[in-house]
Amino acid sequence: MTDDDKRALQEVGLEDGVFASAFGASPTPMVVTDARSADNPILWVNDAFLILTGYRRDELYGRNCRMLQGQATDPGEVRRMRDAVTSAEKIECELFNYRKDGSAFWNAMTICPVRDATGEVAWFFAAQADMTDKRRYEQAMRGTNDELERLVDVRTADLQAALEQKTALLHEVDHRVKNNLQVISSLMLLKARRTPEGEARDALQSMAERVGALSTAHRMLYSAGDVTRFDLREFADDFLADLTAGIDSDRTTVEAEVDSIAVSAAMAAPLALMMHELATNAVRHAFPNGRSGRVSITAKRDDGGLRLLIQDDGIGIAAGPVNPAGFGHSLVEMVVRQLRGTIAWNEAFPGTRVEITIPLDRAD
Amino acid sequence: MTAEPALRILVVEDEVLIALELEYLLEDLGHVTVGVAASSSEAIALGVSTIPDVALVDIHLVDGPTGVAVARALSADARTTVLFMTANSKRIPEDFAGAIGVIAKPYSERVVASALSYVAEYRSGRKPSHETPDGFSLAPPV
Numbered sequence: 485m486t487d488d489d490k491r492a493l494q495e496v497g498l499e500d501g502v503f504a505s506a507f508g509a510s511p512t513p514m515v516v517t518d519a520r521s522a523d524n525p526i527l528w529v530n531d532a533f534l535i536l537t538g539y540r541r542d543e544l545y546g547r548n549c550r551m552l553q554g555q556a557t558d559p560g561e562v563r564r565m566r567d568a569v570t571s572a573e574k575i576e577c578e579l580f581n582y583r584k585d586g587s588a589f590w591n592a593m594t595i596c597p598v599r600d601a602t603g604e605v606a607w608f609f610a611a612q613a614d615m616t617d618k619r620r621y622e623q624a625m626r627g628t629n630d631e632l633e634r635l636v637d638v639r640t641a642d643l644q645a646a647l648e649q650k651t652a653l654l655h656e657v658d659h660r661v662k663n664n665l666q667v668i669s670s671l672m673l674l675k676a677r678r679t680p681e682g683e684a685r686d687a688l689q690s691m692a693e694r695v696g697a698l699s700t701a702h703r704m705l706y707s708a709g710d711v712t713r714f715d716l717r718e719f720a721d722d723f724l725a726d727l728t729a730g731i732d733s734d735r736t737t738v739e740a741e742v743d744s745i746a747v748s749a750a751m752a753a754p755l756a757l758m759m760h761e762l763a764t765n766a767v768r769h770a771f772p773n774g775r776s777g778r779v780s781i782t783a784k785r786d787d788g789g790l791r792l793l794i795q796d797d798g799i800g801i802a803a804g805p806v807n808p809a810g811f812g813h814s815l816v817e818m819v820v821r822q823l824r825g826t827i828a829w830n831e832a833f834p835g836t837r838v839e840i841t842i843p844l845d846r847a848d
Numbered sequence: 849m850t851a852e853p854a855l856r857i858l859v860v861e862d863e864v865l866i867a868l869e870l871e872y873l874l875e876d877l878g879h880v881t882v883g884v885a886a887s888s889s890e891a892i893a894l895g896v897s898t899i900p901d902v903a904l905v906d907i908h909l910v911d912g913p914t915g916v917a918v919a920r921a922l923s924a925d926a927r928t929t930v931l932f933m934t935a936n937s938k939r940i941p942e943d944f945a946g947a948i949g950v951i952a953k954p955y956s957e958r959v960v961a962s963a964l965s966y967v968a969e970y971r972s973g974r975k976p977s978h979e980t981p982d983g984f985s986l987a988p989p990v
Contacts, residue, residue: 662935670869699954729958
């Protein structure tokens with residue numbers, strides 16, 4: 485070290501003293517350059533800087549830091565650093581640098597201009613950090629993220645395909661069920677046509693109508709967007725239109741007041757069958773011998789669940805026919821039991837009044 | 849129902865039982881079945897030879913989901929009004945392949961009856977007086 489150098493170090497306070505000891509022993513690589521000499525030569529480095537770069541002190545002192553740059557160093561980042569140095573501004577930058585042995589590393593540094601007593605920029609002080617591991621880690625993380633995203637994409641595509649397959653299958657099954665219901669009803673109606681007028685023919689027709697009621701429920705279940713819900717009013721509108729199409733509307737009127745009540749799909753078929761049975765029974769049997777009258781159907785939901793009331797002003801229960809109503813009657817009782825509901829058949833003087841309560845889940 | 853002229857109807861349906869019962873139903877309603885076809889080629893041939901007023905066309909036939917092509921072919925003759933009659937409405941293309949509507953299976957006799965009286969009014973150029981029933985949907989306006 486020349487006397488000039490010593491003087492320079494003394495001036496900057498790194499020849500000896502507490503800062504010289506502390507900076508010299510710091511694990512953070514540090515460098516001081518001489519801003520007043522041509523081309524900003526290195527004036528001082530600590531041991532950590534030597535370890536980082538692989539150079540000896542005598543190979544560094546007097547030379548510009550650009551000696552660490554190489555082929556893959558980003559010229560833009562170098563320009564940014566040079567501009568800051570020229571205008572004596574503090575800068576943080578990250579350069580791809582090379583050690584003496586040619587191996588490369590990411591060198592993150594903070595460069596600060598340091599002014600002398602006159603206020604002139606006399607030195608630059610730079611603290612370095614080897615960012616190679618961090619960069620490698622980031623690279624690995626990016627790779628890992630890309631891989632995870634790819635895996636998620638693959639999984640999502642698989643699920644999408646599975647969902648599409650499931651939807652297609654549901655449509656196929658729905659289509660087959662509807663078609664089969666039509667076949668069943670056609671089959672029974674065909675047999676009814678070939679059966680002489682009488683009890684057997686009536687029974688076949690009744691069965692075809694029951695299948696028809698179930699068909700209506702099924703059609704509604706899958707025509708709406710939500711296949712898990714069933715709207716009672718929608719069903720009632722359609723089903724009552726079918727019922728009244730077959731009766732003399734001057735003689736028998738059917739009034740319905742059915743609220744829009746969404747119930748779970750599992751209840752659709754039993755409810756459809758029950759309403760069909762009760763309404764048909766009233767229309768068919770309450771008004772014999774040209775008697776005229778009125779059937780009213782109301783469905784509401786309250787805290788107790790679904791409340792159904794079917795009332796007619798016909799001949800009443802006691803006067804009604806025993807046999808034809810028998811099957812319908814027990815069918816209704818069975819369905820109510822299946823739905824865990826209660827049913828009360830009462831004489832209404834005149835007519836019959838049937839009250840049914842079906843518990844509904846909170847979700848219903 | 850008012851006395852509407854009998855419609856000459858071609859039934860395009862591969863389920864024999866459905867087709868047969870439908871023939872009876874059409875007869876009950878005062879219409880005439882001019883033919884029953886179970887495949888697309890039969891349907892198109894019968895369309896040409898009988899020139900029906902109305903064709904009731906199922907989507908799925910013996911030779912596959914060919915009802916759409918049948919509807920297109922039959923509706924090309926302006927004398928024939930095509931109605932789909934299917935449990936597979938999702939297969940109907942957006943333009944309805946020339947059909948004016950669809951009767952959803954399973955259908956009731958009432959829906960068939962009112963769909964056909966709608967068709968009769970439509971063919972006579974009158975504005976159909978009643979609403980279409982549930983289970984019978986019209987094609988979107990062109």
